[in-house]
Amino acid sequence: MADLVQYEKNADGVVTLTLDDPKTRNALTGSTMVDELLAAFARIERDPEARVLVIAAAGKVFSSGGNVNDMQRQIGPEVGGTALRQEYRHGIQRLPLALHALEVPTIAAVNGPAVGAGCDLACMCDIRIAAEEASFAESFVKLGIVPGDGGAWFLPRLIGMARAAEMSFTGDAIDARTAVEWGLVSRVVPAAELLPAAHALAGRIAANSPDAVRLTKRLLRESQHARLDTLLELSAAYQSLAHKTPAHAEAVRDFVARRAARKA
Known part of the structure; x- marks a missing residue:
């Protein structure tokens, strides 16, 4: 089985993790994606030469968030509420804890839609740079669920409570220009410049002690x-x-x- 997260480190110590699961548009659940990300974070923590992390994505979508096919399994009677709680605690909720605790600075290079848990993954990073085609949706309510992966903690700290409430209560997406106006992303660049811009910023960080x-x-x-x-x-x-x-x-x-x- 092919890896869903591609790992690359350049000579400056900048690690790039690329989400690469085109079948699910880089969904974070219902696959080995979370485990692979956690393994990559642990590898970075053990590597004294690693200085900055860039999280990017292959394809046109940064991440579609939760896998809806997996949600079909979760609503079935064979999966109880207690079991679901443990699935979250021992599943995707490990992701915000590990990424937030990562010692090296983290940059999300958001190339397209970041939906639900995908939006939250971007919010877990220290810095976000967006392509012009990027959008952000805290869309859990659209599926009748809540932000189960820490979005309710990260989002208000980035854009304030009122705007976080607007995004969370409506589930509506905001475009890249709105995201930069609201302070969700640092800058917006053409798609062809996204990774070069993220790597240039990472290089300026990596040049310091x-x-x-x-x-x-x-x-x-x-x-x-x-x-x-x-x-x-x-x-x-x-x-x-x-x-x-x-x-x-x-x-x-x-x-x-x-x-x-x-x-x-």
Whole structure:
């Protein structure tokens, strides 16, 4: 069986994971997609050379979200409510926990529709870049269900409660231009420029100290729920670590040398 997630790492330490399941338009459930993504995240965590992750998709759809064929199985009497709860807990809900905890920065390169859980997958990333053809739909209510994979946590933090409520209560899609106006994506580019733009951004991140970038990401994560004094204590602890890294020492030496050269 072919892999549903293609793994590639370039010389800069930028890892690209490409969702590649054309039969389901890159659905996340009802297949090995989640397990393959989790295995890829674990591989990145073990790789000290990995610096940035880009999640992309083959075809014209970023992800169709949940597999409707699998939902037909779930509504049957042979699958009880308790069993369904465990399916979510031990299935797709592992995805937001693992992706949110990933130390390296993450970029979603959204090439087309990101629907339901596919929209949430993009929201789980630190940064989103969209092609002009991209759209985003928190569409669970259209199927009579709720965001079961963390969308109700991620989406309001990105675009605010009122707009998240509008998307979640109507299930309607927004286009790429609206997404950038609402702050859901950082930028919109022509389709041919999507991956180059994502990789260029990833390269600018990868050029910085990997230790400083990872610690900075952790501080941004903690700032979402920590008090200021608590975050300042954590910042001081992280800064003491950063000051002792070879990358910091080299950067300071280079800065001093450049300043001395300008004065000469």
